[in-house]
Amino acid sequence: METFINQLFAGASLASILLMVALGLAIIYGAMGVINLAHGEFVMLGAYVTWALQTFLGIGLLPALPIVFLAIAAVGWGVERAVVSRLYRRPLDTILATWGIGIVLQQLVRIGIGPESRFIAGPGILSGNTGFGGVVLSNYRIFVLVFAIAIFAATWALMAKTEFGRKLRAVIQNREISECYGIRAEKVYAMTFAYGAGLAGLAGALISPLVNTTPSMGTYLVVDAFLVVVVGGVGSIFGTAVASGIVGETTAFFSMLLNDTVGRIAVLVAIILFIRFRPSGLFPQIVRR
Amino acid sequence: MIEARGLYSYYGKSPVLQNLTFDLNKGELLSVLGRNGVGKTTLMRSFMGLTDRLEGSLSFGGEEIAALRTADRAKLGIGYIPQGREIIPRFTVRENIVMGTWARRDGRRDMPDFVFELFPILKDFLDRRGGDLSGGQQQQLAIARALAMDPQMLILDEPTEGIQPNIVSQIHDVIVRLNREFGLTIVLVEQNVPFARRVSDRFIVMDKGRIVISGTGADLTDELAEKHLTF
Numbered sequence: 001m002e003t004f005i006n007q008l009f010a011g012a013s014l015a016s017i018l019l020m021v022a023l024g025l026a027i028i029y030g031a032m033g034v035i036n037l038a039h040g041e042f043v044m045l046g047a048y049v050t051w052a053l054q055t056f057l058g059i060g061l062l063p064a065l066p067i068v069f070l071a072i073a074a075v076g077w078g079v080e081r082a083v084v085s086r087l088y089r090r091p092l093d094t095i096l097a098t099w100g101i102g103i104v105l106q107q108l109v110r111i112g113i114g115p116e117s118r119f120i121a122g123p124g125i126l127s128g129n130t131g132f133g134g135v136v137l138s139n140y141r142i143f144v145l146v147f148a149i150a151i152f153a154a155t156w157a158l159m160a161k162t163e164f165g166r167k168l169r170a171v172i173q174n175r176e177i178s179e180c181y182g183i184r185a186e187k188v189y190a191m192t193f194a195y196g197a198g199l200a201g202l203a204g205a206l207i208s209p210l211v212n213t214t215p216s217m218g219t220y221l222v223v224d225a226f227l228v229v230v231v232g233g234v235g236s237i238f239g240t241a242v243a244s245g246i247v248g249e250t251t252a253f254f255s256m257l258l259n260d261t262v263g264r265i266a267v268l269v270a271i272i273l274f275i276r277f278r279p280s281g282l283f284p285q286i287v288r289r
Numbered sequence: 290m291i292e293a294r295g296l297y298s299y300y301g302k303s304p305v306l307q308n309l310t311f312d313l314n315k316g317e318l319l320s321v322l323g324r325n326g327v328g329k330t331t332l333m334r335s336f337m338g339l340t341d342r343l344e345g346s347l348s349f350g351g352e353e354i355a356a357l358r359t360a361d362r363a364k365l366g367i368g369y370i371p372q373g374r375e376i377i378p379r380f381t382v383r384e385n386i387v388m389g390t391w392a393r394r395d396g397r398r399d400m401p402d403f404v405f406e407l408f409p410i411l412k413d414f415l416d417r418r419g420g421d422l423s424g425g426q427q428q429q430l431a432i433a434r435a436l437a438m439d440p441q442m443l444i445l446d447e448p449t450e451g452i453q454p455n456i457v458s459q460i461h462d463v464i465v466r467l468n469r470e471f472g473l474t475i476v477l478v479e480q481n482v483p484f485a486r487r488v489s490d491r492f493i494v495m496d497k498g499r500i501v502i503s504g505t506g507a508d509l510t511d512e513l514a515e516k517h518l519t520f
Contacts, residue, residue, distance in 0.1 A: 179337075181388050
């Protein structure tokens, strides 16, 4: 029983990280149809900004979070304005372009900071564990889980309850007519891309104490995040949340039952089967036109 | 209110509209007539900047707008009701109407009451999704959305196309009221010649991207219609 609960928590912890990475990806893909292959590098930059703030300015992880969010959002805004905005009529080319941007960012970090792994200390007040009987949970992982849920709630509120969210939804459904009612679509797109990038940065900052911070850390994360987006159903942030939970828990349980490598293969096979029978994911968007 | 001088409108390299010159005064109603595919809708889209490029001069309320962005033209007070309505299907009726207010320059976001006086049915459907309304209701919603922006001018592109007859007459009445009572300047693409003759201050007939005849409402005779509007 205790092993089971520990595994459940390990899965939830993995899911919370996936959710943070996938949410930005899902918003950018859902809103703009752009498959952002540089997303993993935004995560990586988030981790490195956290490292730089900690190492050079002595700013701890928690106070660094808003700075990281804004910094990576600014990077995303720049990428959108400079490259992605020129390719909206050529969606396939954005895949190549963002992949290239990802490589450039990765190499810049490798040249500028070095290829070796960097250490980032977790916040002191969240060190240690909380135990319930035989179940031991890391405080920091509990924090990441709660934070990811809060970010999800905030994103949902942004999309559903604010005027920015309504404008974005209007542009997604009919760009031309939205512009005829005073919306600057390119501004909305840039803001959306920046927000998605900022979320990736936050994810990078939060996972930096848990994983090795290296220039290529984003690559494997973004693959998992793509799986989550596809399983969840494109354009549905609720689907993304549910899918993160499913993928995270499944990965954790397969890894326990089998081992890490075989567990991973099992998850991929499960997803392939799932997509075979439900190609548009868990929560497809059904529109009557 | 509108002055077009030697206006060309392009899709890619093709000049779809060629050398249009016409005027419309404040408070007047201009009908645009012609067969299918002669450029009427392109002219409406050109007002909003939805074609690839404009050449020549197009001014609205004394301001040159040919080079302005679509969103900025909307903010000058041009309310566009496109062919096919194009309401936002996954927005509620309320959200669709409030969408019109995004083009207001005073930042207000409230739905004007007279909209519900003109279209009482919308009041009952405020929380339904726009995509679930019938064609006629969607057309009323599209007009309501444009009115919510407090426009100086309305552009209506075939507002009664494909709509059940009882709602057609209702929409016709609303167009007349908006023009006569509310003093709104209106550009109307219309296939119904008797209606156009009755309500228009001016009309233009288009063919192959050009204006072939223009005149005042009374000049729109049956012979003219016979010559240029039948197939």
